[in-house]
Amino acid sequence: MMCVMDKPIQRILAALELLQANATITGAELALRIGVERRTVRRYVIELEKLGVPIRATRGRDGGYALMPGYKLPPMMFTNDEALAVAIGLRIAREIGLSDMSPAVAGAQAKLDRVAPSALQKRIGNLGAVVAFALPHPPAIAASEHFALLTAAAAAAQRLVIHYCALNEVVSTREINPYGVGYSNGAWYAVGYCHSRCDLRCFRVDRMQKITAVPRTFARPVDFDLLHFLHTSLAKLPRAHQISVHLDTDFATARNYFPTFFGKLVQTANGTQLEVQIDDVQWFARELARLPCKFQIQNSPALEVALRTHAEQLLRLSA
Numbered sequence: 236m237m238c239v240m241d242k243p244i245q246r247i248l249a250a251l252e253l254l255q256a257n258a259t260i261t262g263a264e265l266a267l268r269i270g271v272e273r274r275t276v277r278r279y280v281i282e283l284e285k286l287g288v289p290i291r292a293t294r295g296r297d298g299g300y301a302l303m304p305g306y307k308l309p310p311m312m313f314t315n316d317e318a319l320a321v322a323i324g325l326r327i328a329r330e331i332g333l334s335d336m337s338p339a340v341a342g343a344q345a346k347l348d349r350v351a352p353s354a355l356q357k358r359i360g361n362l363g364a365v366v367a368f369a370l371p372h373p374p375a376i377a378a379s380e381h382f383a384l385l386t387a388a389a390a391a392a393q394r395l396v397i398h399y400c401a402l403n404e405v406v407s408t409r410e411i412n413p414y415g416v417g418y419s420n421g422a423w424y425a426v427g428y429c430h431s432r433c434d435l436r437c438f439r440v441d442r443m444q445k446i447t448a449v450p451r452t453f454a455r456p457v458d459f460d461l462l463h464f465l466h467t468s469l470a471k472l473p474r475a476h477q478i479s480v481h482l483d484t485d486f487a488t489a490r491n492y493f494p495t496f497f498g499k500l501v502q503t504a505n506g507t508q509l510e511v512q513i514d515d516v517q518w519f520a521r522e523l524a525r526l527p528c529k530f531q532i533q534n535s536p537a538l539e540v541a542l543r544t545h546a547e548q549l550l551r552l553s554a
Contacts, residue, residue, distance in 0.1 A: 246271060250279045251288065254302050261299040315355050322347060322359045323366070330368050331418055333382075382416065384446050385425050389413040392452045397425075398445040399438055406444065407431070412453040416440070417465045419496055426461050428453070437468045466495035474512035478519070478538055482507045483529040492526060516541040524549070 249269045253260055266273045280290055280300060289303035313321065325347070328340045351359065388395050395413055400406045413427040422439055429436040481503070482489050489500050489507040498511030513519045520541035523530060532539050 247279045247282055250276065251283060254283075254288075254290065254300060257301075259293075259299045259301040265300065315358070318347065318351060318355055319358055319362075322362060326362060326366070327368060332423065381440055381443050381446055382423070384448070385413055385416050385440065388448060389415045389425075389427075392455055394449040394451040394453060396447045396449055397438065397443050400442045400444055409436075409438070410449065411436070411438070412455075414455055414459055415461045417461050419462070419465050419469060424465055426465055435464060435468075437465055463495065469496045470498045470511070472512065475514045476512065476516055476535060476537065478511050478513060478535045479533040480509045480511070480523065481531045481533060482509055482526070483531075488528070517545070520545045 246269045250265055253265060253268055262273045262276050265276045265279075269276075271279075280292065284290055291301050291303050293299060293301075321343075325340060325344045329344075333340050347359070348356065385395075387393075392412075395411055397409050397411060398406055399409055408431070410430040411425070411427045412430075413425055415426055417424050417426055422441070424437045424439055425443075426437050427435070482492075483506045486500060486502040486507050489509065493500065493509060493511075498509055501508040501510070511519070516535070516538045520538060523532075523538075523542060524545055532542070
């Protein structure tokens with residue numbers, strides 16, 4: 236699509252933006268996109284080089300222009316809508332604790348606040364009043380550098396030694412191959428192969444006391460689904476109450492109500508069986524109360540009492 240611009244500086248900056256967005260782009264495509272002749276494109280490339288932007292030009296049928304590898308891009312320019320999208324992304328990052336774990340989040344927000352025009356600042360400020368996220372905030376992170384080290388090690392397939400404090404306050408030393416980091420149900424977890432247990436494991440990031448990189452690499456399993464493993468593992472964790480509930484609906488519908496981390500779902504002849512382990516029966520009673528289908532609690536008098544109490548409270552409120 237051709238973009239018509241009146242001022243040469245606008246067209247030069249548009250050429251730079253196209254170079255940033257494409258590994259290689261032909262002179263003909265550049266000319267078409269910014270609405271000038273090909274010889275004018277060559278003049279714009281010279282002007283960019285004078286400004287310190289290193290551009291590589293190749294001749295021939297497959298030739299074109301490209302930024303030199305390793306070049307640190309100049310400050311990017313955003314439209315108002317693009318800046319608003321960035322602001323929403325930064326807001327989500329804060330909601331899930333990334334602002335505590337990565338100072339870059341706060342730095343990016345500060346830069347956006349500093350350079351945004353007043354009209355855009357007002358739009359960004361309105362986000363807090365009109366946009367809400369149902370995202371549980373994670374617990375405080377004891378050491379923000381853990382997140383950066385974990386993600387870097389996972390990307391480089393580098394083994395780590397961690398000092399990990401379990402829920403019972405026992406600290407152990409584990410040697411792990413970190414496959415990645417996942418966020419679920421209000422907490423960040425590192426997922427990978429634990430050499431100490433000879434199996435895949437999940438480790439809460441806020442319970443890591445120390446992390447040391449080991450000069451050994453590993454091969455990450457092909458097509459490993461980090462979130463699926465994390466949710467399945469969390470659903471199997473021992474809790475105070477083991478509960479079975481029969482749902483009068485099909486498996487696909489039940490899965491819409493209860494994601495993987497809730498527990499195990501099994502299709503039966505006349506519905507779906509839900510097996511969960513929970514600590515808070517009042518909370519789970521509220522989850523059951525929102526279901527549009529019939530259900531039967533099979534083995535938890537405590538949950539039955541909590542559900543009855545919740546139903547009575549709703550009746551009183553609606554009276």
